[in-house]
Amino acid sequence: MDDILVIGGGPAGLFSAWLAHRRGAKVRLLATGIGTTHVMPGWIGVLDTDGDLSSALVDWIDLHQRRCDSGIAAPHPYGLAGLDALRAGIAALQELCEPAGLRLVGGLERNLRLPTALGAIIPVALAPESFAAGDLNRPGPMLIAGPAGWRDFYPALCAANLRRQGVEAEACTFDLPEIAAVKFDNLSTGLARLFDRDSIRERVAAQIKARLNGATAQESCRIGMPAVLGLDNYPGAWRHLQDLIGVPVFEIPTLPPSVPGMRLYNIFKNALGHAGVQLLLNMPVGRGMLEPSGSEIEGTRSGVVTGVAVPVAGSAVRERIYRAHDFILATGGLYGGGLTSNHRGELREAVFGLPLTGTRPMPEWFGDRFLPARHAIHDAGILANQQMQPTTLDGQVVYRNLRVAGRLLGGYNGPSEGSTEGVWIATAYRAVSALLD
Amino acid sequence: MSNEFDVLVIGGGATGGGTALDLALRGLRVALVERHDLTDGTSGRYHGLLHSGGRYAARDPESARECIEENRILRRIVPHAIEDTGGFFITTPDDDPDFADKWAAACRECGISVEEISIAQLLQEEPALNPHTSRAFRVPDASCDSFDVLTALGAAIQAHQGSVLTYHEVVALDVAGGRVIGAAVRNQRTGETHRLATSMVVNAAGAWAGRIAGMASCPVTVRPSKGTMVAMAYRFVNTIINRCHLPGDGDILVPVGTVAVIGTTSVNVPDPNDTSVEDWEIRKMLDEGEKMVPGFSQARALRAWAGVRPLYEESGSAMGREAKRTFAVLDHLQRDGVGGLVTVVGGKFTTYRLMAERAADLVCNQLNVTAPCVTKEFILPDVRQPLTGVKPHWLGYRLAHLEEEHRPGPLVCECELVTRADIEQATAQHPDPAAPWVLDDLRRDLRLGMGPCQGGFCGYRAAGILHENGAADAEQTNAALADFAQRRWKGQRPLLWGQGLRQALLDEHIYHDILGLDRLDSGT
Numbered sequence: 017m018d019d020i021l022v023i024g025g026g027p028a029g030l031f032s033a034w035l036a037h038r039r040g041a042k043v044r045l046l047a048t049g050i051g052t053t054h055v056m057p058g059w060i061g062v063l064d065t066d067g068d069l070s071s072a073l074v075d076w077i078d079l080h081q082r083r084c085d086s087g088i089a090a091p092h093p094y095g096l097a098g099l100d101a102l103r104a105g106i107a108a109l110q111e112l113c114e115p116a117g118l119r120l121v122g123g124l125e126r127n128l129r130l131p132t133a134l135g136a137i138i139p140v141a142l143a144p145e146s147f148a149a150g151d152l153n154r155p156g157p158m159l160i161a162g163p164a165g166w167r168d169f170y171p172a173l174c175a176a177n178l179r180r181q182g183v184e185a186e187a188c189t190f191d192l193p194e195i196a197a198v199k200f201d202n203l204s205t206g207l208a209r210l211f212d213r214d215s216i217r218e219r220v221a222a223q224i225k226a227r228l229n230g231a232t233a234q235e236s237c238r239i240g241m242p243a244v245l246g247l248d249n250y251p252g253a254w255r256h257l258q259d260l261i262g263v264p265v266f267e268i269p270t271l272p273p274s275v276p277g278m279r280l281y282n283i284f285k286n287a288l289g290h291a292g293v294q295l296l297l298n299m300p301v302g303r304g305m306l307e308p309s310g311s312e313i314e315g316t317r318s319g320v321v322t323g324v325a326v327p328v329a330g331s332a333v334r335e336r337i338y339r340a341h342d343f344i345l346a347t348g349g350l351y352g353g354g355l356t357s358n359h360r361g362e363l364r365e366a367v368f369g370l371p372l373t374g375t376r377p378m379p380e381w382f383g384d385r386f387l388p389a390r391h392a393i394h395d396a397g398i399l400a401n402q403q404m405q406p407t408t409l410d411g412q413v414v415y416r417n418l419r420v421a422g423r424l425l426g427g428y429n430g431p432s433e434g435s436t437e438g439v440w441i442a443t444a445y446r447a448v449s450a451l452l453d
Numbered sequence: 454m455s456n457e458f459d460v461l462v463i464g465g466g467a468t469g470g471g472t473a474l475d476l477a478l479r480g481l482r483v484a485l486v487e488r489h490d491l492t493d494g495t496s497g498r499y500h501g502l503l504h505s506g507g508r509y510a511a512r513d514p515e516s517a518r519e520c521i522e523e524n525r526i527l528r529r530i531v532p533h534a535i536e537d538t539g540g541f542f543i544t545t546p547d548d549d550p551d552f553a554d555k556w557a558a559a560c561r562e563c564g565i566s567v568e569e570i571s572i573a574q575l576l577q578e579e580p581a582l583n584p585h586t587s588r589a590f591r592v593p594d595a596s597c598d599s600f601d602v603l604t605a606l607g608a609a610i611q612a613h614q615g616s617v618l619t620y621h622e623v624v625a626l627d628v629a630g631g632r633v634i635g636a637a638v639r640n641q642r643t644g645e646t647h648r649l650a651t652s653m654v655v656n657a658a659g660a661w662a663g664r665i666a667g668m669a670s671c672p673v674t675v676r677p678s679k680g681t682m683v684a685m686a687y688r689f690v691n692t693i694i695n696r697c698h699l700p701g702d703g704d705i706l707v708p709v710g711t712v713a714v715i716g717t718t719s720v721n722v723p724d725p726n727d728t729s730v731e732d733w734e735i736r737k738m739l740d741e742g743e744k745m746v747p748g749f750s751q752a753r754a755l756r757a758w759a760g761v762r763p764l765y766e767e768s769g770s771a772m773g774r775e776a777k778r779t780f781a782v783l784d785h786l787q788r789d790g791v792g793g794l795v796t797v798v799g800g801k802f803t804t805y806r807l808m809a810e811r812a813a814d815l816v817c818n819q820l821n822v823t824a825p826c827v828t829k830e831f832i833l834p835d836v837r838q839p840l841t842g843v844k845p846h847w848l849g850y851r852l853a854h855l856e857e858e859h860r861p862g863p864l865v866c867e868c869e870l871v872t873r874a875d876i877e878q879a880t881a882q883h884p885d886p887a888a889p890w891v892l893d894d895l896r897r898d899l900r901l902g903m904g905p906c907q908g909g910f911c912g913y914r915a916a917g918i919l920h921e922n923g924a925a926d927a928e929q930t931n932a933a934l935a936d937f938a939q940r941r942w943k944g945q946r947p948l949l950w951g952q953g954l955r956q957a958l959l960d961e962h963i964y965h966d967i968l969g970l971d972r973l974d975s976g977t
Contacts, residue, residue, distance in 0.1 A: 055959065057967050134913070135927070136969030167863040167873065170917030176927035177973055200855065200864040200872075269967055271910055272959075351958040357950045359739065359750060379732060382949055382957075386942035387935065387971035389961050393954075431965050 017339050018044045020451065023301050023324065023367065024346035024354065026051025028422025028440040030284035031105075032344045033293055034112060035448040043293045046326065046338060048300040050281070052352055052423075057269040058243060058276025059130060060109075060120065060441070062102070062141035064434030069141060070124050073099055080427075090373040090395070090427035093439045096402050097446035102438055105445030106142065116283040117251045119145040129153055131160075131240060133169055133270040135177025135185075139434065144276055146245060146254045149238045149264035157184040160240040160268075161224055164189035166202060168271045169242040185240075190223040192216070208247035208275045217253060221260035228263070243267035243276050250279050301347075302327045304368045305337065306415070318413040324367065342417045342451050345370075345406075346444065349397060349423035363396055365424065370406045370414060373399040373426040389431040397426030404447040419447035458484045458616070460816055461636055461651040463623050463665055465489075466496035467599060467802050469657035470606035471809030471828070476655075477613035478831060479817060479824035484649065485610060486638055488622035490894045491603040495659050496802060497897060498728065498760030500682050500716040501709045502693055503527060503535060503597035504803040507542055507567070507590075508700055509778055510559040511552075516778040517563040519804045524593060526806060526829055533835040534601035538708055540594025540693035541575065542567075543586045547744050548698045553588045556697055560592070567592055581689045581746050594693040596707055599802060600897045605833035612834070626654065626668040626794070633669050633793035653816050656796040660725035660763040666796050671789040673796055676776065677725040678762040680717030681734040683948070686753040686905055689713045689746045696745065700774055703741030711904070712755060715742045719762075719774050728759040730947045753952050755905065756944035765799035780804065782811045786819070795819075836882065865918065866911035868904020875899050876918050890925035892916065892937035908941040909960035913968060931975040938964055 022033040025047025033045045065072040073094065080092035094102065103124065110120050120142045122128050127139035129152040137152055150158070158178065162169040171187035178185035194210055195202050210216045224239060245267055246253025258265040269276060288295050305323040323339035347354030347366060356364050361378030374395035381393040398406050404419040421444040423430065430436035462473040465487025473485040487493070506520030528535055544553050560567045568591040575589040576582060607617045620641040627635040627648065635650040656665040659675075666673035688708050696704035707714045718734045735757060742749035764776040767783075780800030785791045797812035810826045817824065851870035862873040879898040892915055895901045901915060902908035916934040919925045925933060938960075949957050964970045 055962060061966075132967065132969040132972075134931075134968040134970055134973065136972040138969050138972065165863065165873070167865055167914050167917075170913075170921055173917050173920040173927060173930060176920070177931065180927060180974075201867070202863055271913065271963060271967070351955050351962070353955070357954050359754075359950045361950070378950070382946055384943075384946065386939050386961070387964060389965040389971065391961070431961060436966070 017341065018042050019340065020342050020344060021046065021324065021338055021340035022344045022346060023047070024051065024348060024352070024422070025049065025295070025297060026346065026348050026352055026422065026440075027053055027056070027280070027437070028348075028444045029344070029346035030281070030288070031109065031440065032346055032421050032444040032448055033295070034284060034287055034291075035108060035445060036344070036452065037288070037291045037293050038108075039448065039452045041452060044338065044340070045288070045293065045295050046299040046301055046324070047295070047297050048353060049297055051348060053277040053281040054274055055272040056274055056277040056280075056437070058144055058274060058280070059128075059138075059140040059147060059269070060106070060122070060142040060437040061138070061434040062124065062438035064139055064432075065127060066139060068125070069127055073102070073124065090399055092427050093425045093443050094428070094435070096400055096404065097442040098402070101446040101449065102442035105441035108445065109441060112287060113280070113283055116286065118279055118283055119251075121145050121148045126153070131158075131174065131178055131183075131268055133174055133242070133268050135174040135181075137181060141438065144267070144279075146251060146265075146267045147243075148266065150240055150266035150268065152183060156236050156238060157186070158238055158240050159224075159228065160185060160187045161227075162189055162242055163192040163195055163207070166192075166195055166207070166242075168202070168204060169268075174240070174268070188224070188227045190220050192220065203273060204242065204244050204270065204275050205247065205273055205278070207242070207244035211244055211246050211253050211257070212249040214256070217257045217260060221257055224261050228261070238264040238266060240266050240268050243269045243274070247275055247278060298329075299326045301325070301367050302335065305339075306368075319415050321368070321415045321418050342419070344447055344451075345418060345420045345424065346422045347424055350393065352423055354424035355397065365398060368415070368418070370398050371408050372396055373409065390429065394429040394431060395426060398424050399426055402446075403450040404443060419451060421447040455616075456648065457650045458482050459651065459820065460484075460653045460655060461486060461649055462655045462657055463636075464494070464657035464659055464661070465491040465603070465617075465619060466494050466657065466659050467602060467606075467805035468659065468797055468800065468808050469655070470603050470610070471805045472655050472657055472797065472812045473610050473615055474606050474613070474831075475809045475813035475826055475828050476816060477610050477615040478827050479813065479822060481820070481822065482614060483610065484616040484618055484651075485607075486618045486621050486623055486636070488620070488641065490619050490891065490897060491607055491617070492600055492897055494661070495760045495762065496599045496603060498682075498758055499599060499802050500705060500714045501596050501598065501707045502705055503595040504801070505540055505592040505594045506563055506565045507540065507556075507560055507592045507594070508695060508705075510563050510565060511556050512699060513777050513779070514559065514563050516801075516804075517560070517565065519779065519807055520801075521563060521565045521593070523804045523807050524595070527597065527803070528595065530806075530828070530831060531602055531605060531833045534598045534605065536596040538594065538596045538692050540592045540695060541579070542590045542592060542695045542697040543575070543582065543745070544588040544697045545583050545744050546585045546587070548696055550587055552699070553590070553697050557590060565592060579690050579692055579694070582694065583745060583747055588697065590697065594695070596693060596709055597802070598709070602833070604836055604898065608834050608836050609831070623665060623668070626665070628669050628791065631790060631792055633791065652793065652820060654794050655812055655816060656794065657812070659798070660761040662763060662796055662798045666785070666794070669785065669791050669794050671785045671791055671794065671796070673783065673798065674765075675725070675798055676764040677722050677727070678764050678776075679720045679722045679727060679759050680762060681730050681738065681757060681759045682714050682716035683735065683738045683757045684709070684712045684714050684755045685742070685749070686712060686755045689749070689752075694745050703738045706742065706745055710900070722761065725761045725763075728761065730757045730759050732947060735947050754948040755953065756903075756907065757947045758944050762801075763798055780808045782808070782815055784815055792819075865914040866899075866901050866904065868906055868911075869900040869902075871899045871901050871911065873918055876901070876915055877922065880919065880922065880924055890919055890929045890933040892919075892933050893940050896937075902937065902941055906956060907945055907960065908937060909956070909963050912937050912941075913963070928975045931970065931973045935970060935975070938970070
């Protein structure tokens, strides 16, 4: 029997599994499939603020504690996990990624200000080293470059929008005939595999250098390119390109699939593989095995999870049962599939039917304006205590040996707060600590 | 551009487009004036059903006769926009079983061919239908793409020396000596207003016709009746399905491309601009769909929208479904003592050509033009590159085009197979060179963003291409992208649950978290 069974293959599940393994637990991970690593931009957003990040976080947690105390909001996951869990979680993630070549730079002092593919500027706490030269806290002109005719990156639009915000930016394209060879669907992954090749990088570097030689102030320039600079050969491919051009090169995330997210996924996958932690995809957990039986817990005594059941493909009745001492549920929110919704306006936690906070009548889920994204549905999710155990609305622990981490937690609005990555880091770290301390 | 015309036609829907072409073909110098894009009003917001007339046979035989006659004509003159799906009228357990025979007799009376088929035959052809259906009749309904029809009309008008002024709103009619002699139009892009001189004005503004007639002090009361439709993400049926009963809510299911559209409701609204979709309307469509196709309400719904019918009766007070669906051509000289103005109102998409013919006849009569109407025989041009033996509405049309390399280049919209070359071509062909940065226009031209992802991926790509080609500067591009995303949102917003909700969250993730569109000053 495993010590800990993690359910969910997104960043929160992968991180939890690795953290638990690092603490000496025998771990297994079950997931329906690949998670949101493959759509994430690649940076680590903690809180959308222009000022001092640490004090903004303290203020943010205080504000939410007051709102929670007065009964108008559920506790914020940062408040539950604590800032120490966020700090320690970031350190642990850096410790995992750095030896694998993914150096995460930045911290909780002040947000980096990174350009998006559209030329907007996003404040994030940390980012891969290959994004860092794009930080607009630093002055200096930019040349935004992309392959001519590639459908997922438009250098001229990016540069024009940066200029409109006072950034000195120009644009150029380079020829990459290999793109035209793929007739219709040129995904970022295909480009990243091209950049894994020396010969491609040499050709691209020569074209960009030729463009730079015509420009003034070339020594202080930095080159922004779509985040496709190597997949298997990352960070070597990015660094090699930068050396060839001779000025800093930075990556800008664009439409999914996300190459930076896939790099992170591969690091998790390899680390878990080397550690002997089973990462089982195509294993959609259908239900939990509970004591006392039934998903409704009566009275004050909380139950325990004894195992989870995965339906056997092709059979209507057979299930495979996985048992463990403890369980971490990191199945994601409504996008990831940890929460489900239907046309009657019902929201449900998909595996255990756990109590939800922040649910509202269906017409209030979304606003009439698509943007700015402040839709109330994001606040819906599992209610938990400081040990990351799911609770009922009046604070009773539902299952003693179950913890939750990541997007399926309620009480926060990831998109509008800019806290999506910070929350999975802090809550995964806290869930594992609470289990193993 | 010239500022003098023989006839000014107001309203870029099927009626206005048809009237302008009819007049242009008779040798008159026409201008078609539309405040937004062609089909932005009711024509672009219908379910896509080219009526056989069966729907109206029992209660409104005059409309039914008009429908079957025009149905036959349109199949001949605009074949590239029509998919000959055929139609079924079915008696489900929720329909009065005694209605079918009376209805079939009424159809035959109107000249509509009706063939009763066995339920076994019905289910063999359409296995998704309710197996408890008791009667089934085949009628010559068809599926018709109004965007394609208007594109063809616009091209034909221009080919016959006519002008198509999209994004021009009529703000005043000039009346002198008891006669309309011109109009003041505002260019919606530049904000500039200029005057157009004309011998006659045709008011084909549909649900907005009362407002236009009012500018010449002619009272015309149009009763706007809003109908909501839902596009489901599956083509449940290959044949148009009608419930065999008196017309009601949610009793038509139309296969259109890769989707099936269910419609409609009928709600009297005071404001013709009211295209809001209410929650009860969605529930009603899903419940009614369930009666035709079991499992309907569990399937993914893609998009909801509403159009506003321009119901008109000169003296009657019937509202909604009780009102007749025939049309009227008003001679304001005779009716109100105001010359130079004709209003054509009422009717439906299927009878647009007939409405245009009658309106044009009256105009020609007043202008002493004797040339006869030729639109019954005038084949409308297909502006797209023809592909031998393949009709554009066929699901494989675009794929066949791609695979045979008629349209090279990267896919911008994977859902609807739109390439970069398509976007560049559509931008170049746009009737108003000053107006290419409304991405929604490209949607009407190319179906950009109409598939399952509802613009999540293709919006950024199309915007990037427009900007790269110099069609719009960055500020205009951001605004166009935000406008496109918001328009797509409006149609998804009432349907956000299940898989559709997940898709919307991915779109939000792309626009907000990855691109940061709403962080740009012109991006919301």
